[in-house]
Amino acid sequence: MKLSSRVAAPVAALVLAGLTATACAPQTSDNNSSKDEKSGTLRVWLFQEVNNDPKKKVVDEAVAAFTGANKDTKVEIEYIPVETRAQRIKAAFNDPKSAPDVIEYGNTDTAGYVKDGGLADISKEFSAWDEAKSSDPTATQSVTVDGKVYGAPLFVGVRALYYRTDVFKELAIQPPKTLDELVTTAKKIRKAKPELYGIAVGGAYTYGAMPFIWANGGELAEGADGSYKSAINSPAAQKGIKTYTSLFGDDNCPAAKCASMGGNATVTAFASGKAAMAIGGDFSHQAVEAGSVKGKYAVVPLPGTAPGGIAPAFAGGNNLGVLKSSSHRTLAVDLMKELAGKDSQRKLFDAMGFLPTYTDVRDEAAKKEPFVAPFVKTLAAGAKFVPASPGWGQIDSSLVLPTMFQEIVSGKKDVGTASGDAAKKMDTAFTTAR
Numbered sequence: 001m002k003l004s005s006r007v008a009a010p011v012a013a014l015v016l017a018g019l020t021a022t023a024c025a026p027q028t029s030d031n032n033s034s035k036d037e038k039s040g041t042l043r044v045w046l047f048q049e050v051n052n053d054p055k056k057k058v059v060d061e062a063v064a065a066f067t068g069a070n071k072d073t074k075v076e077i078e079y080i081p082v083e084t085r086a087q088r089i090k091a092a093f094n095d096p097k098s099a100p101d102v103i104e105y106g107n108t109d110t111a112g113y114v115k116d117g118g119l120a121d122i123s124k125e126f127s128a129w130d131e132a133k134s135s136d137p138t139a140t141q142s143v144t145v146d147g148k149v150y151g152a153p154l155f156v157g158v159r160a161l162y163y164r165t166d167v168f169k170e171l172a173i174q175p176p177k178t179l180d181e182l183v184t185t186a187k188k189i190r191k192a193k194p195e196l197y198g199i200a201v202g203g204a205y206t207y208g209a210m211p212f213i214w215a216n217g218g219e220l221a222e223g224a225d226g227s228y229k230s231a232i233n234s235p236a237a238q239k240g241i242k243t244y245t246s247l248f249g250d251d252n253c254p255a256a257k258c259a260s261m262g263g264n265a266t267v268t269a270f271a272s273g274k275a276a277m278a279i280g281g282d283f284s285h286q287a288v289e290a291g292s293v294k295g296k297y298a299v300v301p302l303p304g305t306a307p308g309g310i311a312p313a314f315a316g317g318n319n320l321g322v323l324k325s326s327s328h329r330t331l332a333v334d335l336m337k338e339l340a341g342k343d344s345q346r347k348l349f350d351a352m353g354f355l356p357t358y359t360d361v362r363d364e365a366a367k368k369e370p371f372v373a374p375f376v377k378t379l380a381a382g383a384k385f386v387p388a389s390p391g392w393g394q395i396d397s398s399l400v401l402p403t404m405f406q407e408i409v410s411g412k413k414d415v416g417t418a419s420g421d422a423a424k425k426m427d428t429a430f431t432t433a434r
Contacts, residue, residue, distance in 0.1 A: 030208035096325030151321030155354035202261030391433030
């Protein structure tokens with residue numbers, strides 16, 4: 001079985017792996033249901049994929065198992081467009097009568113949806129669920145806000161370093177073992193082959209830049225229990241920012257072209273043969289396989305600051321959650337566990353290429369499909385997540401970090417000034433969101 005024959009994390013999954021919902025709706029203060037009916041119809045909203053049939057097959061099998069065990073229960077599945085997810089989900093929070101019982105949502109949306117009063121606290125059920133004991137800690141963190149659990153992880157996505165094996169062989173160079181080596185290797189390639197970017201980078205590629213900050217000991221923010229303060233201007237974070245922004249220039253990726261590039265553009269540059277390296281996700285594999293570099297590339301974990309180290313990657317992905325307004329809470333939680341359980345995640349990997357959130361199931365996937373091994377290794381080394389604050393949605397949607405990177409690479413501001421200004425914007429968003 002080849003991953004290239006799958007739909008490896010299509011558009012809906014990609015969007016949720018790195019973006020946050022931005023639409024606004026009135027905050028719901030209390031929409032708890034007083035009922036917990038043990039029969040009836042459960043409604044589920046899942047994201048529509050570009051090629052949805054493989055996902056639907058897996059979901060239908062899980063639903064059949066659930067209804068087989070709950071004879072007086074029916075399940076209605078609706079696949080909603082990812083582009084309108086924010087409006088529909090937040091509207092459902094404010095109109096319990098039209099709301100589904102279970103929803104799929106992007107893991108960076110958790111804190112915002114909790115603030116809106118939409119997701120049910122299922123901490124007790126999650127703690128008692130045997131399968132959850134092998135859930136990846138970072139995946140579990142993505143459903144956790146202020147120590148309470150608001151869902152079950154469905155799949156995870158991380159990024160690693162794609163590189164051109166033919167170019168590296170021609171120039172007699174090896175994959176970089178540190179981030180500093182990454183910079184020098186990229187510039188060496190650009191000098192030898194000026195028609196290529198040494199590594200494609202983007203000023204709007206927030207999730208590709210984060211590993212540079214984390215690898216140098218920096219953090220996006222510090223705090224807990226919903227109270228955060230930006231740390232993007234700390235000395236350690238600034239060191240990572242300097243390393244990343246040093247890749248913008250005529251000696252690697254010209255700022256005039258690369259400052260505005262996001263993650264998709266950098267992967268496209270690599271897939272089309274315009275770059276010798278790129279930071280891409282397990283979900284980027286299909287796009288690369290469809291490009292001109294097919295058969296001429298490999299993937300390794302993005303290196304850290306010391307030889308043998310791995311830079312922490314952002315752990316994107318999607319979760320499933322039960323709405324507070326559900327009048328079938330017990331059944332809804334059981335259905336959520338069926339859809340996000342180990343058997344379903346095994347099937348979703350085979351059908352869609354989605355990386356499982358259970359460490360043991362993910363190890364099985366890596367043995368079955370060697371391509372995912374560098375991504376599994378990256379996750380095992382310790383992935384990171386964004387601050388569990390609804391303020392992150394505002395920070396992400398208002399492009400605070402891309403603006404910072406672009407101000408630096410354009411020469412408008414130095415690293416200290418740009419990161420200081422970004423920190424002020426982040427703190428305002430964190431304070432407003434409390």
